[in-house]
Amino acid sequence: MNKLRLTEERIAQLTDKARLFRIDVLKSVHQVQSGHPGGSLSMTEILTVLYLEKLHINVNDPTDRDVDHVVLSKGHGSPMLYRLLAEVGYFPKEELMNLRHINALLQGHPTNHIPGVDMPSGPLGSAFGAAQGLALAQRLDGLDRRTYAILGDGEINEGAVWEVAMSASKFKLDNLIAILDYNKVQLDGTNDEIMPLGDVPEKWRQFGWNVIECDGHDIVDVNRALDEAIAAKGKPNMIVAHTVKGKGVSYMEGKAAWHGKAIPDDLMKVAMDELGGEM
Numbered sequence: 001m002n003k004l005r006l007t008e009e010r011i012a013q014l015t016d017k018a019r020l021f022r023i024d025v026l027k028s029v030h031q032v033q034s035g036h037p038g039g040s041l042s043m044t045e046i047l048t049v050l051y052l053e054k055l056h057i058n059v060n061d062p063t064d065r066d067v068d069h070v071v072l073s074k075g076h077g078s079p080m081l082y083r084l085l086a087e088v089g090y091f092p093k094e095e096l097m098n099l100r101h102i103n104a105l106l107q108g109h110p111t112n113h114i115p116g117v118d119m120p121s122g123p124l125g126s127a128f129g130a131a132q133g134l135a136l137a138q139r140l141d142g143l144d145r146r147t148y149a150i151l152g153d154g155e156i157n158e159g160a161v162w163e164v165a166m167s168a169s170k171f172k173l174d175n176l177i178a179i180l181d182y183n184k185v186q187l188d189g190t191n192d193e194i195m196p197l198g199d200v201p202e203k204w205r206q207f208g209w210n211v212i213e214c215d216g217h218d219i220v221d222v223n224r225a226l227d228e229a230i231a232a233k234g235k236p237n238m239i240v241a242h243t244v245k246g247k248g249v250s251y252m253e254g255k256a257a258w259h260g261k262a263i264p265d266d267l268m269k270v271a272m273d274e275l276g277g278e279m
Contacts, residue, residue: 006053006223014219018048021087022248023277025079028099030263035100035108038258039152040080042183042216042243049222050148050179051084054230059089062115068145069138071131074152074181075109075121076260082106082114090116125158128178132164135176146175146230154186157195162207168236169208176236177229178209181216183245187259204238216241248275 006014021044029035050070058064072081079099086093091105091114098104110117118134121127131149138145155161168176182200184191191197201211210232214225222241229237245259246252249271263271265279272279 006220011219014048014052018044019275021048021080021083023272023275024096025083026263026271028079028096030268031097032100033262035079036076036260037263038245038252039074039077039181041247041249042245043077043080043150043181044247045217045219045222046150046179046181046241047080047084049219049226051088053223054226056145065141066143066145069118069134069147071119071127071147071149072110072121073127073131073149074155075127078108078110081110085116124155125160128161128164132168132173132176135173136171138175146177149178151178151180153180153182153184153191153197156197165204165207172234173236174233177239178237179239179241181243182240183243185245185254185256187256189256201240208235209238210235211238211240213240213242216243217247250274
């Protein structure tokens with residue numbers, strides 16, 4: 001884990017990698033005309049900093065228990081998770097272009113047969129409980145490792161999420177770091193339209209969590225928030241990352257319509273022009 005302050009050069013490298021990851025994810029979704037672009041783009045910087053700066057993993061030995069875990073509870077954002085797994089070497093980047101194809105490695109939601117996936121996602125909220133279980137196992141094994149769980153804000157409408165909020169606080173599970181992709185838009189509209197969430201950071205504080213807020217698209221701020229969560233003791237951690245659904249593509253930003261929608265060729269060209277990519 002890199003605890004040192006990021007250099008200007010490294011910040012520029014990670015920022016450009018995030019841009020390239022967006023391009024690759026949109027290409028993988030476009031080629032199959034299926035998938036979830038909006039929620040993938042909103043967590044790009046979160047996963048970029050997490051995988052390229054913070055995680056202790058062992059790409060070469062899937063049986064190694066002395067590692068950090070990542071659970072994508074908002075499983076529909078899998079295209080961006082897959083892009084980072086390919087980046088760190090779990091499988092070839094070429095697999096991304098087989099996304100959602102029958103019998104291909106990479107399906108619509110993460111599953112355990114995919115190298116680098118520690119826990120499958122199912123009904124929204126369910127994988128968060130599994131993440132808590134992984135963190136408890138790390139504690140029982142005496143490992144100085146962490147479990148990271150990435151949630152969507154529409155997902156936290158689910159009651160299962162708040163069961164974890166209660167129990168992780170009871171167990172003082174400080175090696176559990178939840179990251180909320182707080183883009184404020186879900187499948188059918190804004191959070192306020194569908195199910196108002198109120199003061200989200202304060203809700204988690206009242207449940208006994210250490211709450212850290214950050215700009216989820218600022219490499220430096222995401223890095224700072226993760227460092228604070230890693231250093232905190234005595235409470236589970238919730239990083240509320242303020243993000244924009246569809247970040248990086250003007251016509252997608254903040255639009256519920258791009259939660260899960262195929263990208264037509266003409267709009268794909270617009271996206272590539274804005275991100276500096278090619279069709």
